Amino acid sequence: MTERRVRRAAMAAVATLAASALLSACGVLPGTAGGSRGPVVVMTWAPVDTKGTNMPGMLAMAQVVEKYVNAQGGLDGRKLKVLTCNEQDDSVAVTNCAQQASDAGAVAVVGSYSEQGSAFTSALETDGIPYIGGYGITEDEFQSLMSYPVNGGLPALLAGSGRQLADLCKKVTLVRPDSITGDQFPLFLDTGLKVGGLSAVRDIPTADDSSDYTAVAARAVGDNKHSSCVSAVLGDHTSTFFDALRRTGNSQPKVQISSVIGSVQQSVIDSTGGPDSPLEHSYITSWYPPASDPKWDEMKAAINKYAFGDNRIDVGDPGVQTTWIAYDVFTKVVRAMDRKTELNAANVQRAMDHTSQLSTGGLTPDLGWTAGDMKSIPQHARMVNTEVSYQRIANGRLVAVRPGFVDLTATLRTERPY
Structure with missing residues (x-):
């Protein structure tokens, strides 16, 4: 500090x-x-x-x-x-x-x-x-x-996402901006993963203003196993990444997809195919209840x-x-x-x-x-x-995974390497 x-x-x-x-x-x-x-x-x-x-x-x-x-x-x-x-x-x-x-x-x-x-x-x-x-x-x-x-803020969203993914995946890959702000993302995601007993995230920093993430998407998917998760947090350009993910030949990738609200919201789901979107079944962490x-x-x-x-x-x-x-x-x-x-x-x-x-x-x-x-x-x-809500995309709509909020106070108090 x-x-x-x-x-x-x-x-x-x-x-x-x-x-x-x-x-x-x-x-x-x-x-x-x-x-x-x-x-x-x-x-x-x-x-x-x-x-x-x-x-x-x-x-x-x-x-x-x-x-x-x-x-x-x-x-x-x-x-x-x-x-x-x-x-x-x-x-x-x-x-x-x-x-x-x-x-x-x-x-x-x-x-x-x-x-x-x-x-x-x-x-x-x-x-x-x-x-x-x-x-x-x-x-x-x-x-x-x-x-x-x-x-x-982003600390709660990312730590919350990590905590949720630790129960779902054996390996997590994060695609995030190659910036000073983005450099904090894997630290907070790792905090949630560690509390959930999972090893550190595989970090892929990339430009947050690119028009083509094809190579990045292919690298993120890797061997495309159900036990792997890909989390993309690229703000406005997250939908561009998921379009590239679809173009890798995996219209419905085996890897589980996750993100945080702001990078994925209902308009992004609609624009990438609604129920047929590669985002279907994705896990999303939010600060607030679903818009519905x-x-x-x-x-x-x-x-x-x-x-x-x-x-x-x-x-x-x-x-x-x-x-x-x-x-x-x-x-x-x-x-x-x-x-x-x-x-x-x-x-x-x-x-x-x-x-x-x-x-x-x-x-x-x-x-x-x-x-x-x-x-x-x-x-x-x-x-x-320090509370977040867990949501999932089902039939092209964001729905709550569980009622109410998840308190991340203890998770966020975990020491992080700075």
């Missing part, structure tokens, strides 16, 4: 230990709202039209939430104003987004995605703007005192009313789902704040620091960011949700 990361983790521990135990009935400390009665400004950012993973649905979902919240009377009579920014998968661009948020007086950045963790957390720390419900793609999101994650779960009905109703026909929004997209949950958290915390005190970024952060036992209607376990909510995950001091 770097000196900077050690310092951040120590600061997080001090901050959370200092949190007050006084809670309102709903588990949120009444904090600070009031002052000027102008709009409550927030920002959501995500990459659009890049060569890597793109998340336009997160920006579109944020705009839906703006309309939805304002139609309900806003936040204690104040309109919600959502700014969106294309962070372009670029450290300079995301820093510029953060500056735009600061210049506009944004009280938070909500439900966003960026792989430029060091750049945006530094910018938000400088400007004192909390980051609520990031996608969880970078380690920085689980270290910065300004970050309030709502899921376990009634717990998503409110989100679906909002989308149908305010974004009907907007093809940027896929209700099964975990980016869209994360943005919805992040705004649910933000609006509940703000509505619980004392209207007599100014609503600004510092006071939103203070309220978040004292929030515990906040319900998301079963889309996640209850959330909170007090000392008692932190899970003590190595190098991820801010992680408060």
